[in-house]
Amino acid sequence: MITFTPRDKVSKNWTIMGPALSIFFTVFFGLLIFALLGYDPLETLYQIFISPFSRIDRISDVFVKACPLIIIGIGLMLCFRANVWNIGAEGQFIMGTLLAGSFALLFPNVENKLLIFIMIFIGFVGGALWAFIPAILKTKLNVNEILVSLMLVYVAMLFIDFIVRGPLRDPMSFGFPLSKPYSDGALINKITFPGIGYLGQLHYGVLFIVLLIPFSWLFVNKTLSGFKINVLGAAPKAARFAGFKQNAITITVLLISGGLAGVAGVIEVSANIGQLQPEVSFGYGFTAIIVAFLGRLNPVGILFAGIIIATVKLGADNAQMSMGIPKVVTGLFEGILLFFLLTGETLQKYKIKWSKVKK
Amino acid sequence: MEKEKGSELLLKATKINKSFGDFSANKDIDIDVAKGEIHALLGENGAGKSTLVKIFYGVLKPDTGSIEINNKEVSISSPNSARKNGIGMVFQHFSLFPALTVAENILIALDEKIKFKDLISEISKLSKEWELFVDPLKRVSELSVGEQQRVEIIRCLMQNPKLLIMDEPTSVLTPQEISNLFKILKRLASSGCSILYISHKLEEIIEIADQVTILKSGKSIATIDAKKTTTKFLAETMVGKEITALKKVNTKTFSKDIALELKNLNKPNETNFGISLKNINLQVNYGEILGIAGIAGNGQVELMEVLSGETITDNENEILLESIPIGSKDITERRQLGIETIPEERTLHATVPNLTISENTFLTYFSKYNKTDNIISNLLNNHQNSLIESERILKDNDVRCPEVNPLANQLSGGNLQKFILGRSLANNPKVAIFSQPTWGVDIGAATSIRQKLLNLSQSEKAVILISQDLEEIFELSDQICVINGGTLSKIMPVDKVTAADVGLLMGGKLDTASELEIIK
Numbered sequence: 001m002i003t004f005t006p007r008d009k010v011s012k013n014w015t016i017m018g019p020a021l022s023i024f025f026t027v028f029f030g031l032l033i034f035a036l037l038g039y040d041p042l043e044t045l046y047q048i049f050i051s052p053f054s055r056i057d058r059i060s061d062v063f064v065k066a067c068p069l070i071i072i073g074i075g076l077m078l079c080f081r082a083n084v085w086n087i088g089a090e091g092q093f094i095m096g097t098l099l100a101g102s103f104a105l106l107f108p109n110v111e112n113k114l115l116i117f118i119m120i121f122i123g124f125v126g127g128a129l130w131a132f133i134p135a136i137l138k139t140k141l142n143v144n145e146i147l148v149s150l151m152l153v154y155v156a157m158l159f160i161d162f163i164v165r166g167p168l169r170d171p172m173s174f175g176f177p178l179s180k181p182y183s184d185g186a187l188i189n190k191i192t193f194p195g196i197g198y199l200g201q202l203h204y205g206v207l208f209i210v211l212l213i214p215f216s217w218l219f220v221n222k223t224l225s226g227f228k229i230n231v232l233g234a235a236p237k238a239a240r241f242a243g244f245k246q247n248a249i250t251i252t253v254l255l256i257s258g259g260l261a262g263v264a265g266v267i268e269v270s271a272n273i274g275q276l277q278p279e280v281s282f283g284y285g286f287t288a289i290i291v292a293f294l295g296r297l298n299p300v301g302i303l304f305a306g307i308i309i310a311t312v313k314l315g316a317d318n319a320q321m322s323m324g325i326p327k328v329v330t331g332l333f334e335g336i337l338l339f340f341l342l343t344g345e346t347l348q349k350y351k352i353k354w355s356k357v358k359k
Numbered sequence: 360m361e362k363e364k365g366s367e368l369l370l371k372a373t374k375i376n377k378s379f380g381d382f383s384a385n386k387d388i389d390i391d392v393a394k395g396e397i398h399a400l401l402g403e404n405g406a407g408k409s410t411l412v413k414i415f416y417g418v419l420k421p422d423t424g425s426i427e428i429n430n431k432e433v434s435i436s437s438p439n440s441a442r443k444n445g446i447g448m449v450f451q452h453f454s455l456f457p458a459l460t461v462a463e464n465i466l467i468a469l470d471e472k473i474k475f476k477d478l479i480s481e482i483s484k485l486s487k488e489w490e491l492f493v494d495p496l497k498r499v500s501e502l503s504v505g506e507q508q509r510v511e512i513i514r515c516l517m518q519n520p521k522l523l524i525m526d527e528p529t530s531v532l533t534p535q536e537i538s539n540l541f542k543i544l545k546r547l548a549s550s551g552c553s554i555l556y557i558s559h560k561l562e563e564i565i566e567i568a569d570q571v572t573i574l575k576s577g578k579s580i581a582t583i584d585a586k587k588t589t590t591k592f593l594a595e596t597m598v599g600k601e602i603t604a605l606k607k608v609n610t611k612t613f614s615k616d617i618a619l620e621l622k623n624l625n626k627p628n629e630t631n632f633g634i635s636l637k638n639i640n641l642q643v644n645y646g647e648i649l650g651i652a653g654i655a656g657n658g659q660v661e662l663m664e665v666l667s668g669e670t671i672t673d674n675e676n677e678i679l680l681e682s683i684p685i686g687s688k689d690i691t692e693r694r695q696l697g698i699e700t701i702p703e704e705r706t707l708h709a710t711v712p713n714l715t716i717s718e719n720t721f722l723t724y725f726s727k728y729n730k731t732d733n734i735i736s737n738l739l740n741n742h743q744n745s746l747i748e749s750e751r752i753l754k755d756n757d758v759r760c761p762e763v764n765p766l767a768n769q770l771s772g773g774n775l776q777k778f779i780l781g782r783s784l785a786n787n788p789k790v791a792i793f794s795q796p797t798w799g800v801d802i803g804a805a806t807s808i809r810q811k812l813l814n815l816s817q818s819e820k821a822v823i824l825i826s827q828d829l830e831e832i833f834e835l836s837d838q839i840c841v842i843n844g845g846t847l848s849k850i851m852p853v854d855k856v857t858a859a860d861v862g863l864l865m866g867g868k869l870d871t872a873s874e875l876e877i878i879k
Contacts, residue, residue: 222739223739227725227742231722235706235707237707238707238710240690241667241669241690241709241722241723242691242722242723243689243723
């Protein structure tokens with residue numbers, strides 16, 4: 001039998017050893033698998049870990065990729081801290097995008113950038129409304145929010161599919177399920193650096209993270225609402241004893257996280273796609289769950305976790321393109337990385353004992 | 360040893376050691392139990408009593424030490440081998456399946472195969488022989504706690520034990536059930552079965568035990584003839600220092616001002632678990648301690664929630680403070696009105712274990728700090744403001760901390776309880792409501808907590824004490840009532856009731872309650 005006992009204090013050795021061992025084992029098993037499958041192991045590792053940082057424009061692409069993950073992850077952090085299990089950020093992402101996008105398509109010729117700010121607000125409302133369904137069902141009828149939020153993802157996916165194939169389809173799209181392109185006012189521009197021009201896909205939407213991280217840090221650590229969320233998650237009865245309203249907190253965190261997922265969607269689509277299509281998210285809502293936990297439900301941690309996950313995703317794309325490695329193999333590697341990162345963290349927190357099974 | 364039966368040793372344990380990590384729970388413990396002897400094991404919480412008997416019953420393995428039974432060294436590797444060696448145990452928390460019948464529960468625990476019919480006749484025979492009356496075909500969920508304990512004892516007796524271990528058997532029983540149990544234990548002992556009896560209740564031990572071994576911080580510090588000692592001596596040996604007696608002013612005059620009143624309070628239970636409160640009437644005056652006795656799980660938790668404001672009543676007139684309806688006020692508003700509650704669960708309810716003491720102070724004080732007109736400061740987590748206040752609470756209440764502003768889970772049970780009490784009392788409440796305030800707290804802390812309750816009533820505060828500990832109720836209360844199945848008995852002055860009356864009410868003999876009312 002294996003038993004886990006919490007460490008009283010995380011030893012200094014383990015704070016260094018944990019991550020070091022995680023990286024060592026990830027690299028070791030990565031090399032092993034790539035070699036066994038007949039790919040040049042060192043080249044593959046280079047593609048996955050190093051190539052995203054090999055050029056400055058690629059580095060900026062890491063941030064572009066990490067942007068929606070971090071925004072959603074911050075919202076989910078609030079939910080998970082309060083022990084509210086919102087698994088449906090993907091759906092909230094889609095509905096926020098859809099509502100804001102539909103609004104943008106009402107103004108086909110607007111160049112004023114005020115439009116994008118209004119869209120971000122509408123995106124927040126759209127995502128929050130989608131999250132309001134599990135929130136109200138949980139607080140009024142005690143329905144499990146995991147099931148409701150997850151199932152609503154598929155509703156949202158089919159709904160946006162229906163909208164872009166039907167009501168909002170561009171007649172000029174040659175039958176493709178695409179909306180009309182957004183007007184200029186609805187787009188987020190790439191950042192132009194004097195003398196250099198664009199850096200990859202780096203766009204102004206990334207600046208939202210720069211605001212969001214410190215703001216959310218202040219919120220969870222320095223405000224009464226943040227304190228309430230932490231207490232509710234750590235000890236619901238104590239929250240009640242303190243007089244915090246459990247239902248109000250549950251609804252609030254679901255609305256904020258749904259709203260942030262919606263905002264992430266608006267930024268992603270307005271910066272990188274520029275119109276509505278059936279697939280606006282590429283699993284960002286689900287990947288962000290991993291980002292939130294990998295970042296230990298802490299804003300700064302989520303920033304780094306988002307960057308790590310984005311790096312590996314982009315690196316895996318590079319490996320697919322340059323070496324023809326199938327997606328399942330790079331997916332396997334991502335799995336190995338996550339497994340060892342989480343194992344390393346567990347080893348930091350717990351002592352592990354093996355004992356013989358008693359009969 | 361003067362008694363004949365004490366001459367022959369049944370169990371001899373030598374130099375038992377057991378540690379968990381750095382903490383050593385048993386240090387070089389020697390204990391001898393003679394045949395047919397009732398041997399009590401006395402000690403405070405955490406003294407190592409449970410660890411020691413778990414070693415005897417094969418649940419834990421000792422690090423070092425030897426156990427002899429009938430002068431033969433044995434190794435007890437599992438409860439199974441303990442039973443083979445003639446050792447049976449009744450746990451503090453019963454291990455019965457509520458959905459199965461008595462006979463089925465006993466069948467599961469038997470090591471050898473037996474026909475169900477034979478089993479039933481065997482159970483009936485044993486229960487008649489030992490006056491342990493239970494119906495073998497009844498479901499355990501329909502049995503009272505006392506009856507469940509009898510099932511556990513029968514289960515042990517089926518194995519013809521030479522040694523019966525009983526872990527705190529009286530903590531859940533009414534006085535009548537206790538005296539029944541004692542009769543049975545004495546008969547068992549005189550038939551030659553030894554009993555190892557764990558308790559921290561001193562009077563019980565003197566009543567029932569032949570020998571008593573006192574444990575303190577994992578060490579056995581004395582073995583005494585229980586018939587030749589006093590509770591005072593036992594208590595002082597157990598705690599290791601002199602115990603100051605409670606100072607109670609007997610010539611106290613109550614003010615007749617009503618503090619808190621419940622009028623026909625009904626609170627149906629919304630889930631399938633828990634108890635519905637039915638037609639509760641209660642009144643407590645300033646300067647008075649009202650004790651509410653009752654066996655756990657009879658509505659104490661629900662009553663506490665309604666009193667504290669964690670759940671509000673449907674009709675605000677069901678709860679009155681100084682004749683003003685407050686039933687619809689929430690816990691924060693009631694705190695501001697001067698009602699403080701100290702819940703039974705110290706961690707996860709009264710405090711958050713992984714927050715610091717200052718944050719835990721802020722937990723119930725935030726409305727105080729954040730009550731400025733400044734909207735910004737209202738939104739902030741001002742727990743730094745409570746740092747000074749929390750330090751004063753720790754100092755005033757003699758709470759011993761391992762470091763400055765520790766996490767709540769770094770405090771021992773007694774120290775945490777002192778902090779929780781101090782946090783509430785620093786608000787200078789008009790009405791203080793306590794649930795099991797000394798549960799699982801060492802004697803020293805318990806005495807100081809009880810003294811605090813008395814001081815409160817002497818300074819003209821109204822106090823409600825919900826407790827399972829009858830001794831505590833009688834020692835502190837001015838008025839007594841009993842909660843049973845979600846209903847509250849009539850309130851009676853303490854000098855007009857006996858423990859036996861209260862016991863009958865606790866056991867759910869409500870017709871007796873009306874009889875009692877007629878007598879009074």
